[in-house]
Amino acid sequence: GNSVTQMEGPVTLSEEAFLTINCTYTATGYPSLFWYVQYPGEGLQLLLKATKADDKGSNKGFEATYRKETTSFHLEKGSVQVSDSAVYFCALSEKDGNNRLAFGKGNQVVVIP
Amino acid sequence: ETGVTQTPRHLVMGMTNKKSLKCEQHLGHNAMYWYKQSAKKPLELMFVYSLEERVENNSVPSRFSPECPNSSHLFLHLHTLQPEDSALYLCASSHLPSGAGGEAFFGQGTRLTVV
Numbered sequence: 001g002n003s004v005t006q007m008e009g010p011v012t013l014s015e016e017a018f019l020t021i022n023c024t025y026t027a028t029g030y031p032s033l034f035w036y037v038q039y040p041g042e043g044l045q046l047l048l049k050a051t052k053a054d055d056k057g058s059n060k061g062f063e064a065t066y067r068k069e070t071t072s073f074h075l076e077k078g079s080v081q082v083s084d085s086a087v088y089f090c091a092l093s094e095k096d097g098n099n100r101l102a103f104g105k106g107n108q109v110v111v112i113p
Numbered sequence: 114e115t116g117v118t119q120t121p122r123h124l125v126m127g128m129t130n131k132k133s134l135k136c137e138q139h140l141g142h143n144a145m146y147w148y149k150q151s152a153k154k155p156l157e158l159m160f161v162y163s164l165e166e167r168v169e170n171n172s173v174p175s176r177f178s179p180e181c182p183n184s185s186h187l188f189l190h191l192h193t194l195q196p197e198d199s200a201l202y203l204c205a206s207s208h209l210p211s212g213a214g215g216e217a218f219f220g221q222g223t224r225l226t227v228v
Contacts, residue, residue, distance in 0.1 A: 031215075034216055036219075042221055042222075043117075043119075043219040043220050043222045044203065044205075045219070046216050046217075046218065049215075051215065089156070093215040093216075093217075094215075098144060098161045098163055098168055098169060099144060099207040099208075099209060099215050099216075099217055100146070100158050100169065101148075101156075101158070101205075101217055103155050103156040104155065106155075
């Protein structure tokens with residue numbers, strides 16, 4: 001079946017630091033890949049997506065590249081701000097399915113001023 | 114109003130109560146979903162509706178009963194819940210077939226506490 005694995009544990013870093021959150025996936029077909037962000041007390045917001053191999057999704061300074069050879073979709077941001085503190089979820093959906101999403105466990109990111 | 118709206122935002126209910134969660138989408142989508150987010154567990158897909166027909170039920174206990182009267186509205190009827198059902202319940206919508214996208218858009222969730 002489909003699954004998404006995110007690196008374990010929260011991420012704490014200082015403002016303007018470089019952020020990387022690792023995500024790898026297992027899928028039977030050719031999924032679309034997503035990063036969602038959840039701010040405290042809120043639902044999930046789509047941050048970026050990529051629908052085929054080598055696509056790069058980007059939004060608000062965040063980027064992730066669909067790497068089919070390593071089945072990865074790592075999230076990066078060059079200079080984080082306090083307002084980026086949130087929980088980040090990697091997810092996939094099979095294109096031929098009902099758009100059901102398989103999520104990773106999420107990573108809490110805390111940015112310290 | 115735009116996007117996906119869920120009401121109520123917070124709900125506290127006893128184990129013998131009956132309550133309903135409501136979701137409304139203003140995106141013109143034709144598929145709607147209920148997800149459950151519990152502490153320290155990945156988000157779990159509960160139900161999928163496509164064109165108002167339930168197409169997936171992921172082994173959810175019968176004390177959760179979904180209803181989709183039209184493509185814009187989705188309900189989750191709750192009855193005789195257990196404390197372990199306390200969680201954030203998220204509604205989402207998307208467009209099928211997925212084409213080049215496949216993303217779902219989420220509401221802000223209902224924080225449910227069963228006492």
